[in-house]
Amino acid sequence: MSELVFHTNPMSRGRIARWMLEEVGAPYDTKVLQYGPEMKSPEYLAINPMGKVPAIVHKGRVVTEAAAICAYLAFAFPDAGLAPEPDEQADFFRWMFFAAGPGEAAITNHAFGFQLPDTPEARGRAGYGSLDMVADALAAMLADGRAHVTGTRFTAADVYVGAQIQFGLQFGTLPERPGFADYAQRLASRPAALRAREIDDALMPKQG
Numbered sequence: 001m002s003e004l005v006f007h008t009n010p011m012s013r014g015r016i017a018r019w020m021l022e023e024v025g026a027p028y029d030t031k032v033l034q035y036g037p038e039m040k041s042p043e044y045l046a047i048n049p050m051g052k053v054p055a056i057v058h059k060g061r062v063v064t065e066a067a068a069i070c071a072y073l074a075f076a077f078p079d080a081g082l083a084p085e086p087d088e089q090a091d092f093f094r095w096m097f098f099a100a101g102p103g104e105a106a107i108t109n110h111a112f113g114f115q116l117p118d119t120p121e122a123r124g125r126a127g128y129g130s131l132d133m134v135a136d137a138l139a140a141m142l143a144d145g146r147a148h149v150t151g152t153r154f155t156a157a158d159v160y161v162g163a164q165i166q167f168g169l170q171f172g173t174l175p176e177r178p179g180f181a182d183y184a185q186r187l188a189s190r191p192a193a194l195r196a197r198e199i200d201d202a203l204m205p206k207q208g
């Protein structure tokens, strides 16, 4: 058993973590968990009390949350060059936390038809303001003359922020904005992203 174990399901946010693992290039073992009883088994709840994927176990330590897994792996495997340099850390942490917090909440609420009252008070109290505000903020980040979250260089922040934009466009859960499609496409053509997709697609249940 490798010292890095990845718990996932190919139809899950585990695809984000898989992409990051492939970017890092360190050997890892995959444990595919089926939705339902297997994900809620006592053995897996001992790893993630939420009974959700993805999770990684590295040298006996558990990391859950796709964004945290991306950030953790970047720092755990510095030779991959995906952790932020000191002058990239502000953007790195800002946009990782933005995408995982307000971004994720806005997208999920909207996908389930939950609408905040259309009032300045509701937008003021909700951390994400509105889905349009989230989309505008991400578009402004990309419009700020940068090819990647931290500037010109690809980092783990692009895996997570990029995946949120990619999935948002793919499932129509994030409003389109100038720059989104181009950014998503550039990231999707990275060798590690292609490899990750191929591995997870092969793990998908067979149709028919």
Ligand SMILES: N[C@@H](CCC(=O)N[C@@H](CS)C(=O)NCC(=O)O)C(=O)O
Residues within 6 Å of the ligand: 011, 012, 013, 014, 035, 036, 039, 050, 051, 052, 053, 054, 064, 065, 066, 067
């Ligand atoms: N906040 C978590 C969300 C994880 C999550 O909700 N995973 C879903 C699949 S995308 C899951 O495992 N659902 C199974 C369940 O809750 O029973 C993350 O970002 O990793």
